[in-house]
Amino acid sequence: MPQMLYRPTFMQVNLQAIQSNIQQMQQMLPVNTELIAVVKANAYGHGDIEVAKAALQVGVTILAVATPEEAIRLREAGVSADILVIGASPASFVPVASEQKITLTAYSLEWLQSINQFDQPLKIHIKIDSGMGRIGFVDEDELKHALAFIKTKEWLEVTGVFTHFATADEALNKHYEEQVENFQCMLSLFHEKPRIVHTSNSAAALQYPEQNLDAIRFGISMYGVAPSPWLSDYLPFPLEKALSLHTEVVHVKKVKKGTSIGYGAVYTAEEDEWIATLPIGYADGLLRKLHKQTVLVKGKRVPIVGKICMDQCMIRLEEPVPIGEKVVLIGKQEAEEITVEEWAKTLETIPYEICCMFSNRIPRLYSE
Secondary structure, X not given: OOOOOOOOOEEEEEHHHHHHHHHHHHHHOOOOOEEEEEOHHHHHOOOHHHXXXXXXXXXXXXXXXXXXXXXXXXXXXXXXXXXEEOOOOOHHHHHHHHHHOEEEEEXXXXXXXXXXXXXXXXXXXXXXXOOOOOOOEOXXXXXXXXXXXXXXXXXXXXXXXXXXXXXXXXXXOHHHHHHHHHHHHHHOOOOXXXXXXXXXXXXXXXXXXXXXXXXXXXXXXHHOOOOOOOHHHHOOOOOOOOEEEEEEOOEEEEEOOOOEEOHHHXXXXXXXXXXXXXXXXXXXXXXXXXXXXXXXXXXXXXXEEOOOOOOOEEEEEOOOOOOOOXXXXXXXXXXXXEOHHHHHHHHOOOHHHHHHOOOOOOOEEEEO
16 A cells, blocks of 8 residues: 655655665775675664665675664565674574574674574674774684684584774774774684675775775765765765655744744744744654754745744744745755755764654655
8 A cells, every 4th residue: 555645744765876876886896895785773764675675776785784673674575685683683583593594793702602502504794893892802812712613513604704993984093003903813813714804884995995805884875975074075976865854834824023932932033923834843853952953945944943842843934835835854955955964963963863863753755
């Protein structure tokens, strides 16, 4: 049954933009280097199933997620490609992972020992903590014991080894160089190199092509967002933004000078003003701290006024507009554009968080 939109608030996701970003990155990679499409966190808020299928259409063969549930969701949607869970998975998930042919991350000797009770065929990637401080092997002796342990388990197959860089989105820095060196030291302990060695996230893949190895993990930049403001000035190709956020005016009224608007009466009209109401609020991801943000109406920026409500917010217009007038909160309208980077700056955070914070009650509509 086609999705019915009774509330005119929705996110538009351009799958062709995502595919274009993938293809441009693929053109930069050596022939034998694979691109792992990272679709964790509902594909950074864009929609995991739709994005995964779009990525597979342009030659991607491996998908990465963060949790067992995310992997199962893709399998239930009919995705048969290789899936790697890059986060921690409990031992109880091992039988399901084996049955569903889902690759898990082995990040400690303790974790490997916890799955010793199982003997179903299982593929794993070994995670090295080279300087991120999250999960992964950090001690050489522990890794040696883990590799010896794995060698005694015929049902365990090591198909990859990886790490994650903490500062690859900055200018060349000592910490990044130390991580590269640490990873190489740990990699040298393997008697036989796994088929896929991957270290580069979007930032490293774009900035340090020499580090692309057997595969890269293409995450935030697959969606058209630079990994950092600094790196946005040094991109090897332009990224196409995939996400835009839309709504419509549902009510317009003229208020007299001195009229207060919204909770707490924190905004007071300084003159007779046109005020419009939009059906979107903080329960959708338009956080209250965005009360100074502007939106686009008829190609012009107009301010949000008053406190943002759970389900609605108000804007100040220069002139009345009809009910149903299109409003863009993120994206382009005529010559103007509001980006996720702008929202991130307003909220003093990173664009990753902006993409991930939109609630599921905002429908995702897809264009190709």
